[in-house]
Amino acid sequence: MRPLLVALPSLVASLVASLVVATAPAAHAEPVELGGVRVDLRPGTTQVVTVDHTRGTRATVSLWRLTASGWKRQLTTRDGRTGYGGLVRGDRRVQGTGTTPLGTYGLTSTFGTHGRDARARLPHHRIRRGDFWVQDNASPHYNRLRNQRDGGFRWWLPSSHPDSSERLTDYPRQYEWSIVTDFNVEQVRRRGSGIFLHVNGRGATAGCVSAPRRTIRALVRLLDPARVPVIGIGR
Structure with a gap:
């Protein structure tokens, strides 16, 4: 996504940092198969979103919760979408290929065109003018949310440039509500940035996972950091 220009007030800056700077993934517990x-x-994970690729760029997206009697599906949709370039192992993904990374990733925060939902628990950032998700491989802010006023990345590069970043206000439909994953939190250059779970557009994504607005809206309200939520993307 693409960067911003002005320095944020300290309080907002702290919030943005908590949204986008995730710690390295914790050691894995035993794997499970869901859907x-x-x-x-x-x-500590007791909440899981699964993305089960079905055909083409379509997928079934479901939310699961661990209960006393085992894993139970809370909601599901068959109208999920994945990247136009197909699916690829996360450690083999290349920026700009339109591929969705296979694997398991944390769900760390949300952002969108609205203010924080009173029922939501994940940290939230309301998109404002100049906000970008940085895809500039030369920037120390690679794969981070940043405002162009803060500098530190080449926000002015055209979309045709391989180091151009994503201006969040350019996608008011898809980013009305969006959930951030910790894919490539280590900032491996050219692996790609800004892999989100967001509202469906008109078709395939550029590498994210999308689902109908009502599904994303429900997930924003239901995901709880105390449950260490993750997303599992499979074939």
């Missing part, structure tokens, strides 16, 4: 998708659980 046909292998999920590498993290210690």
